[in-house]
Amino acid sequence: MPDPAQQSRPCYLTTPIYYVNDKPHIGHCYTTLLADIAARFQRLFGRDVFFLTGTDEHADKVVTSAAAHNLSPIQWADRNAAEFEAAFRAFGCSNDDFVRTTQPRHIGKVEAYIRRLQASGDIYLGDYEGWWDESQEEYLTETVAREAGFKSPVTGRQLVKRKERNYFFRLAAYEQRLLAHIDANPGFIRPDARRNEIVGRIQQGLQDVPVSRGIDPSNPATAWGIRVPGDPSHRVYVWIDALFNYLSIVDTPERRKYWPASGHLIGKDILWFHAAIWPALLMALGEPLPGCVYAHSWWIREGRKMSKSLGNFLDFPTLEAYAAAYSLDALRWFLATQGPIGATDADFAHARFVETYNADLANGLGNAASRVANMIAKYFGGAAPDPGGVTLHAGHDWPAIAGAAVENARAKVESWDLAGALLEGIALLRRVDGYINATEPFRVAKDPSRTRELGSILYHCAEAIRIASLILWPAMPAKIEDLWGRLSCPVRVGADSFDSLAAWGGLRPGARIEKGDALFMRADTAMPPPTPENVLGAPS
Ligand code: MSP
Numbered sequence: 001m002p003d004p005a006q007q008s009r010p011c012y013l014t015t016p017i018y019y020v021n022d023k024p025h026i027g028h029c030y031t032t033l034l035a036d037i038a039a040r041f042q043r044l045f046g047r048d049v050f051f052l053t054g055t056d057e058h059a060d061k062v063v064t065s066a067a068a069h070n071l072s073p074i075q076w077a078d079r080n081a082a083e084f085e086a087a088f089r090a091f092g093c094s095n096d097d098f099v100r101t102t103q104p105r106h107i108g109k110v111e112a113y114i115r116r117l118q119a120s121g122d123i124y125l126g127d128y129e130g131w132w133d134e135s136q137e138e139y140l141t142e143t144v145a146r147e148a149g150f151k152s153p154v155t156g157r158q159l160v161k162r163k164e165r166n167y168f169f170r171l172a173a174y175e176q177r178l179l180a181h182i183d184a185n186p187g188f189i190r191p192d193a194r195r196n197e198i199v200g201r202i203q204q205g206l207q208d209v210p211v212s213r214g215i216d217p218s219n220p221a222t223a224w225g226i227r228v229p230g231d232p233s234h235r236v237y238v239w240i241d242a243l244f245n246y247l248s249i250v251d252t253p254e255r256r257k258y259w260p261a262s263g264h265l266i267g268k269d270i271l272w273f274h275a276a277i278w279p280a281l282l283m284a285l286g287e288p289l290p291g292c293v294y295a296h297s298w299w300i301r302e303g304r305k306m307s308k309s310l311g312n313f314l315d316f317p318t319l320e321a322y323a324a325a326y327s328l329d330a331l332r333w334f335l336a337t338q339g340p341i342g343a344t345d346a347d348f349a350h351a352r353f354v355e356t357y358n359a360d361l362a363n364g365l366g367n368a369a370s371r372v373a374n375m376i377a378k379y380f381g382g383a384a385p386d387p388g389g390v391t392l393h394a395g396h397d398w399p400a401i402a403g404a405a406v407e408n409a410r411a412k413v414e415s416w417d418l419a420g421a422l423l424e425g426i427a428l429l430r431r432v433d434g435y436i437n438a439t440e441p442f443r444v445a446k447d448p449s450r451t452r453e454l455g456s457i458l459y460h461c462a463e464a465i466r467i468a469s470l471i472l473w474p475a476m477p478a479k480i481e482d483l484w485g486r487l488s489c490p491v492r493v494g495a496d497s498f499d500s501l502a503a504w505g506g507l508r509p510g511a512r513i514e515k516g517d518a519l520f521m522r523a524d525t526a527m528p529p530p531t532p533e534n535v536l537g538a539p540s
Helices: 004-008 026-044 060-068 073-090 104-120 142-147 171-184 192-203 238-243 268-285 316-326 328-338 350-380 398-414 418-439 448-472 477-486 498-502
Strands: 011-019 049-056 097-100 123-133 138-140 160-169 212-214 231-236 263-267 292-296 299-301 346-348
Touching (some): 026 049, 026 073, 026 263, 026 292, 026 299, 026 316, 026 398, 026 418, 049 073, 049 238, 060 073, 073 097, 073 316, 104 123, 104 268, 160 212, 160 231, 171 192, 171 268, 192 268, 231 238, 238 268, 263 268, 316 328, 316 350, 328 350, 328 418, 346 350, 350 418, 350 448, 350 477, 398 418, 398 448, 398 498, 418 448, 448 477, 448 498
Parallel strands (some): 011 049, 011 263, 049 097, 263 292, 299 346
Antiparallel strands (some): 123 160
């Protein structure tokens, strides 16, 4: 059972805020989708959820790209932030707010946090010389730079030695407290492999980190950012500005209840900022720390790393083509269950997409739903039959089977195994298939003296499908809401108690069960991958 104290607390989930100079691609959509699924699960469980995503706008690259498009930085940011918002809406993401770091509500808070840290002595003025990774806009320590051959560990670009007068954050002072926190809270950095990495790196020793950049009056590009309070010759380093979004947006009287965040979902490339620098900043501010920093791995494509130089990023138009060809929910399902949620990378290979689609959706959910609805239509005129009066078949104690699937799913959500939680729903549907094969209702139907038994079998199938659908909803809200309509059991997420929704027997005997069209048509494995150009030729 989930911890009741934890369950009654509001739940705050975040994604990274994305660099606004990029176009949305699979990496952005994936992290936001995972957060959406976690948020939907928690709302279904009855928790008060706040889910935040947004854009990170004060990077130097924004100034450069804006100039290349003959726009001011804010015009360029407005245009691209709107694209991210539209992409996430098209992806069915249910975020409660969308932060942009150029918004006054964020800027004012960042200034206040910096002032507090200056006052406490955690931020001070000093000189810095180090290895600068231009592509990531971050300094690397001597050790890390040497290990990486003085190239960016992320992009391979040559590092440059740079010296500047900067404001520094006393990160080194938090070494022991960080290690103690991670040790006392094993779920703080997940998955485990990522925690070990961070612990290893902290144990190598921490140095204070620069948190500002100088403004060069002759170069307007260097003025893009939030001014350091009390020193107009410096602006806040973009990473520090960005990390503060998690707090700034809920740092209001109405939203304070959401802090500390339950989970920051991120990709593994930005773990250091989230698992070392961010918690140390929060400690310095005297704020409680988030429950979990969850770093997923990478999507690769047809076995190859995606990169700008290879030009093989799975971009948003291609994702839209998949959604148009196979349905948005099928795409969400594939990304959520076959993605790199754990410590290993995952391949977006078209053949794998079609295989998953056919196995889980066309032959799994779609087939179970239509088989059972068809038999109820044929033998009971489309009304849910009566469950009682018949001994359950050996090995098929349905209330126990369905109850275990629900509890397993709930436990997996709590431990951030979102893919595992969703797959509990599919496993339950496979049990329905197995039950149909074992009990052969189409044969039982031939014997008029066995009508009660037939009704009982089909009731149990329909009820197990209803319960499986609750577990599947967070990944496939549109298809599942369609299914709920067909089963005459609409769900008011958040308003209906999850325990009563998930309790065996919710399906009312006599309720109308509609056949409807197939939820998922079987896909032809020979079809080429959908692209924005050919999508009209793909199955619908
Ligand atoms: N702006 C920073 C984050 C600041 S958070 C306070 C940033 N932005 S980003 O636009 O580069 O977004 C990166 C996010 O997309 C990361 O979580 C990253 O891991 C994810 N992905 C980028 N490429 C990816 C894949 N190929 N696969 C999965 N996710 C990847 O970093």
